[in-house]
Amino acid sequence: MDIAHLRDFIGVVEAGSLSTAASRLHVSQPALSQRMTQLETRLGVQLLVRGPRGVRPTPTGTALYRDAQQLVRQFDRLAHDVADQRDHVHGPVAVGLPTTVAAPLAPALFGWVKHHYPGIHLQLFESMSGYIHELLLAGRLDLAAVFREDDAPRAGEVPLYSEELYLVGQPEPRPPSDHEVALADLHAVPLVTPGPNSHLRALIDRTFAAAGLRPAVVGDVESLGTMLRIAAGGQACTILPLSVVAGHGRAGEHREAGEHREAGALGVRRIVEPGLRRYVAVRTTTESYEPREAVVAVRRGVVEVTERLAAEGQWPGIG
Structure with a gap:
């Protein structure tokens, strides 16, 4: 009722x-x-x-x-x-979003803030995760989406979602499955990833090392769009969440296959044995005390918008 x-x-x-x-x-x-x-x-x-x-x-x-x-x-x-x-909640709020998060979240968050808190002046910063983390530590951001390797509670953070990572591109030789690829089969696959300071690169390096492997990183690319274009061109593969690939303009038509998806000739395979999963939280600059009202309001908006987009199927691959 x-x-x-x-x-x-x-x-x-x-x-x-x-x-x-x-x-x-x-x-x-x-x-x-x-x-x-x-x-x-x-x-x-x-x-x-x-x-x-x-x-x-x-x-x-x-x-x-x-x-x-x-x-x-x-x-x-x-x-x-x-x-x-x-109506009395107002002021600027600076929010940092890694590129893979900003694509689905930023437009919807902007609309949510304007509708619910018109007195808040939203400032959105989009970049690779390493630079967003630097801005947060330097106090230039009030809020930021941060990547974690687990969902352990941390001071100043509110959990948002978790997501699996996928191999994007067509490796040679082709894996036997169009939907999955074992981590061991990627040891010789040329990869482009962000630089060593990014969370994604650190997660890839640690996961490979735990399996006694070393990723064949052939280039550090600090641009999501460039990584996708390189993968689409067949020059190397990359590792990204499903939501990024689903929104890629050159992905072509998508074909459902259970919870897996192949995006045209681009090639999207879930990494298994073991899988790569990362966790995302929204973090405030302050940890020992509650931030000002405008920051709390925008943080609530980040959580609500994320949950709505996931429920409506507008943010594939997160849970």
């Missing part, structure tokens, strides 16, 4: 008719009737007596009607108070 069900129920009782209430509430009569049935089912009691001359509340429905009116008024008062406080 939520506040919308209570509003609908109040409307039906006051109208004395499902058709009249549906007109006032701007919904169809079948939809409103279904909502009332759902409410009764959820509470396990009959709330309305339906007849040829309309509907009337049962004694239990009358009691709920009185309580619902109070609850709805309290909710509306709370919502008004929150909105009034929202």
Whole structure:
């Protein structure tokens, strides 16, 4: 039961008719009737007596009607108070986003802030993860998305999501599977990755080393777009999250295969035995005390937008 069900129920009782209430509430009569049935089912009691001359509340429905009116008024008062406080939250908030995070998150976050907190002046910085981390440590950012190798709780951080990493490109010789490739089969595959200061490169190096291997990195590339173009051109492969490849303009048509996906001739294979997984959190500059209201508001927006994009399938590969 939520506040919308209570509003609908109040409307039906006051109208004395499902058709009249549906007109006032701007919904169809079948939809409103279904909502009332759902409410009764959820509470396990009959709330309305339906007849040829309309509907009337049962004694239990009358009691709920009185309580619902109070609850709805309290909710509306709370919502008004929150909105009034929202209007007083203002000021600049600098947010740093690694390129692989910025592509899906930045536009949606910008819209969320403008809608919920128009007094906040959002400053978005997009770059490779190493530079974002430097800006955060230097105090030039209020918030930043940071990569981690585990989901252990850390001061000043709120977990966002985790994602697997994929081999992007067509290695030679071709792996037997179009959807997966074992880490051991990548020891001789030429790779382009960001430089040693990036989290992605550090994760790749450590994962290979733990398996007694060494990645064949043939170039350090501090540009996501360039890495993808090199992989598409067949000059070398790279290792990236699925969300980046799904949005790549030259990927072509995608073909679903369980939770794996091949993007045209580009070639996208999940790395297994072992897999590569990284965790992403949003971190504030301050760790020992709560940041100012505007920063807290934007941090909440980062979490809400991330969850919404994942739920709507607009950010593939994260969980």
